[in-house]
Amino acid sequence: MKQKRILVIRPDRVGDVVLATPLLRELRKTFPDSFIAVMVRPYTKDVLLNNPNINEIIIDDFEKEHKGWKGFWKQVLKLRKYKFNIALHLLPTQRHAWMTFFAGIKTRINVGIKFYGVLTFMKYVSRNKYIPIRHEADYSLDLGRKIGVKSDNIEPEIFLSYEEIEYAKKLVPKNNDEIIIGINPLSGKSSPNWEIEKYIDLAKKILEEIPESIIYVNLHNDLDALTKFKSLKSSRVNFIYNVSLRELILYISRFDLLISSSTGAMHIASALKVPTVSMFCPLPACSPNLWGPLGNKHEIILPSENFCKINCPGDPHICAFGDGIKVDDVLKATLKILNHISVK
CATH class of the missing domain: 3.40.50.2000 (Glycogen Phosphorylase B;)
Known part of the structure; x- marks a missing residue:
C-alpha cells in the first residue's frame, strides 16, 4: 500500500496551531506509518517543536521570505519534493489552495465550498454554519475524519524535552x-x-x-x-x-x-x-x-x-x-x- 504523505496547513495564530495538535495526534494513531508535515507561519512553529506526531515543520513566511509570486512558486517547488498525496487545509486560503494544486497533491480537503476550491477540484468538509456549535479543535478533526480518522479526542498537547523542563525550573x-x-x-x-x-x-x-x-x-x-x-x-x-x-x-x-x-x-x-x-x-x-x-x-x-x-x-x-x-x-x-x- 502506498504511504500516506500528509500535509496539514494551519497558517494563522498561535491558538489555532495549538488546537490543530489533536488532529496531528489522531492522524498518527490512524496512520502510524505515514509521513506527516505541518505548514505554519514562522512565529507559530515553536508550538510544534518536539511533537512526536509529525515528521517535519514547513514554514510559509507569506509576509516576507515567501511573499509574492516568486515566493509562491518557491513554495510550490518545495512541496513537490515531498511528494505529498494528501493536503488538509484547516484555514481556507486561496494562496494555499493553488499552492497544493500546483504541487500536484492528489487529495486536497478544504473547509467549506470556495470558488477557488471548485477551480482546483478540492474536496471539502462543511461546518454547517456552526449549528450546532462545536469546538474549533473538533472542526479541525473533521478533516482527518474525511480520510479515515475515527477519534473524538480533541485535547491539545505540547511536548517539552527533558532539557527544556530543567531550563524552565531556572x-x-x-x-x-x-x-x-x-x-x-x-x-x-x-x-x-x-x-x-x-x-x-x-x-x-x-x-x-x-x-x-x-x-x-x-x-x-x-x-x-x-x-x-x-x-x-x-x-x-x-x-x-x-x-x-x-x-x-x-x-x-x-x-x-x-x-x-x-x-x-x-x-x-x-x-x-x-x-x-x-x-x-x-x-x-x-x-x-x-x-x-x-x-x-x-x-x-x-x-x-x-x-x-x-x-x-x-x-x-x-x-x-x-x-x-x-x-x-x-x-x-x-x-x-x-x-x-x-x-x-
Whole structure:
C-alpha cells in the first residue's frame, strides 16, 4: 500500500496551531506509518517543536521570505519534493489552495465550498454554519475524519524535552509554599479583553489575598504595558518581556494558574495541563463553546447577558468587557481554582 504523505496547513495564530495538535495526534494513531508535515507561519512553529506526531515543520513566511509570486512558486517547488498525496487545509486560503494544486497533491480537503476550491477540484468538509456549535479543535478533526480518522479526542498537547523542563525550573524557580500565577493581559485584539489597568488592579488584589503568590506577567514586547505594570513595585511580581514563543511556553509550563482572556497563551496553558481562568465573550464566534480551554482545570467567566444586550459594541475586537466582568469576579474564580488544585 502506498504511504500516506500528509500535509496539514494551519497558517494563522498561535491558538489555532495549538488546537490543530489533536488532529496531528489522531492522524498518527490512524496512520502510524505515514509521513506527516505541518505548514505554519514562522512565529507559530515553536508550538510544534518536539511533537512526536509529525515528521517535519514547513514554514510559509507569506509576509516576507515567501511573499509574492516568486515566493509562491518557491513554495510550490518545495512541496513537490515531498511528494505529498494528501493536503488538509484547516484555514481556507486561496494562496494555499493553488499552492497544493500546483504541487500536484492528489487529495486536497478544504473547509467549506470556495470558488477557488471548485477551480482546483478540492474536496471539502462543511461546518454547517456552526449549528450546532462545536469546538474549533473538533472542526479541525473533521478533516482527518474525511480520510479515515475515527477519534473524538480533541485535547491539545505540547511536548517539552527533558532539557527544556530543567531550563524552565531556572526561568521560574519555586519554593514548596509558593503559588505561581501567570497573567497574560494582552491579546493583540484577537478577542475581547480588559483594559490593562484592570489587570493591574487584579494583580494588587492577588498580592493581598494570596500572600504566598508569585506573579509572572507576560507583556510580549509592549513597553507601555510594562511601564504601567511596574507601578506595582512589588518583589513578588516578575515580567516576561520580549521572549521567544518557545521560552514563553516554558514559563507557562511552570505556572500553577494562568489568567487571561481568550488568547494563544490560554491554549498553550491548556495543552500543558496548566489550570486557567479565562474571560470570554458570549457571541458565537468568540464563545467558549468554540474556543474554550480543553483538557485542563479551568474557570470561564462571561459577562452577564443583560450587560451584553445593552453594552455590546458589535465588534468583539474592541470590546473591553466594561463592568460586565469585574476584578472581583476573576479573583473569585482564581481562588476557586487554587482551592481545587494541588500545587506542583
